[in-house]
Amino acid sequence: MNRVKFFGEAYTHDSELVRSVLAKWSSATDLEVRVKIFGDRVTYEDDVTYVFAEIGTGPGQQDCLLQGHLLTSLDDAKKRLQSLVDMSKARGVEAYVDFTEVNDTGDDVSNDFRVK
Numbered sequence: 001m002n003r004v005k006f007f008g009e010a011y012t013h014d015s016e017l018v019r020s021v022l023a024k025w026s027s028a029t030d031l032e033v034r035v036k037i038f039g040d041r042v043t044y045e046d047d048v049t050y051v052f053a054e055i056g057t058g059p060g061q062q063d064c065l066l067q068g069h070l071l072t073s074l075d076d077a078k079k080r081l082q083s084l085v086d087m088s089k090a091r092g093v094e095a096y097v098d099f100t101e102v103n104d105t106g107d108d109v110s111n112d113f114r115v116k
Helices: 015-026 074-090
Strands: 003-010 032-036 039-045 049-056 064-070 095-102 113-115
Touching (some): 003 074, 015 074, 074 095, 074 113
Antiparallel strands (some): 049 064
16 A cells, blocks of 8 residues: 655644644644753654654754655545644644655655645
8 A cells, every 4th residue: 555655844842832732633642752962852653654753953954844654545645644734733833744655665656746
């Protein structure tokens, strides 16, 4: 089965905000959070979703990198990722996510798309 890989940014360095948005988006209570010297990492994985967020807290870092994949159709992935961006915006954080469908070996099998 193909999967949809994604990469994007949320323009915040507020780890708790990122964690709460990802928890609501994934309907998860078991997000893995790692506090680091120059940033935090939030990870979530289930049978359909893998998401990794790295929140920069060092001087000059004002963003959160998002990446992961969804084991779902391209249309469903677009809806889910748009929902993630919309939830971020509702909390006052601008964000975007680029995504593409890939095969089992990681080769792109669709165009690249962006939700913002």
